Amino acid sequence: MGRDPTQGPNLNRYCGRNAVKIWVDHSLTDETEQYLGADGWPLGSGIFETVRTEDSRPQLLSRHMRRVLLSARHLGISLPDEDHILDAIEHVISAEPHPVGRLRLSFSSDHFVATHEAYLSKASHLVVEIYRTSGSTSERQHKVFPYTHHLDLLAKATEHGVDEFICVDELGRVTEGAVSNVALRIAGQWITPPITSGILPGVIRALAIERCDFLVREISENDLMSCEGAIAMSSLKIALPIASIDTRPIEIDSDSEQMCLKLRELARTL
Numbered sequence: 001m002g003r004d005p006t007q008g009p010n011l012n013r014y015c016g017r018n019a020v021k022i023w024v025d026h027s028l029t030d031e032t033e034q035y036l037g038a039d040g041w042p043l044g045s046g047i048f049e050t051v052r053t054e055d056s057r058p059q060l061l062s063r064h065m066r067r068v069l070l071s072a073r074h075l076g077i078s079l080p081d082e083d084h085i086l087d088a089i090e091h092v093i094s095a096e097p098h099p100v101g102r103l104r105l106s107f108s109s110d111h112f113v114a115t116h117e118a119y120l121s122k123a124s125h126l127v128v129e130i131y132r133t134s135g136s137t138s139e140r141q142h143k144v145f146p147y148t149h150h151l152d153l154l155a156k157a158t159e160h161g162v163d164e165f166i167c168v169d170e171l172g173r174v175t176e177g178a179v180s181n182v183a184l185r186i187a188g189q190w191i192t193p194p195i196t197s198g199i200l201p202g203v204i205r206a207l208a209i210e211r212c213d214f215l216v217r218e219i220s221e222n223d224l225m226s227c228e229g230a231i232a233m234s235s236l237k238i239a240l241p242i243a244s245i246d247t248r249p250i251e252i253d254s255d256s257e258q259m260c261l262k263l264r265e266l267a268r269t270l
Helices: 061-075 082-095 148-159 203-211 254-269
Strands: 022-024 027-029 046-054 100-108 112-118 126-132 164-168 181-186 189-192 229-234 238-245
Touching: 022 082, 027 082, 046 061, 061 082, 061 100, 061 203, 082 100, 082 112, 126 148, 126 229, 148 164, 181 203, 189 203, 203 229, 203 238, 203 254, 229 254, 238 254
Parallel strands: 126 164, 126 238
Antiparallel strands: 022 027, 022 112, 046 100, 100 112, 181 189, 181 229, 229 238
């Protein structure tokens, strides 16, 4: 499988590490236990963005900031000013440098927390399974923490022996993965579900629509069994081809590979 272990629950990520620096409100600190749980997630509740970094450069940061600003306005959360956030990012990346990193910016009514950790992924493709859901998914319009539901869903996928789920709602509509947006190639056209299907408006998904001519329309469960190609998208993995859905092999052809490469290049250069 193409398992990416850094996406799932990571127990005691900060426990036992010496002088790990995080940014809290106005300065760096190594007193992580006051602000982060053992899993590395901030205490309390709020909104967050996860940003891939390469060679200390955050990818698509302006897009992430636009999304978190919209969520903050909708949910009534006050954000620090942009210069303050950029200063925090610069300091935390300098304090915790990694060739490829995961920058997490968390905003709540109590604190602004920024962390930067190594991101290691050797996955070249994903093996996925269909997972049927019920109930409202309207909260997915905002990237909120606690993130327990999504991490639990990803852990369940691991228990099932797959890398990720593709969720299908009670109306038979494809929505998204536990931590990914999805796109299918149907009759030669890449298609991704609309926001109205109850999905997070992902940064890479938006890039695929704007720069790679992905169409937006509802996708049915039947489409999963007949699609010619499939990819999963997120801000960390950018884009990875899906090699099978519910044990049905999907060819990773040149079109799928080139589309993933194009999205990765766009993420690096925009």
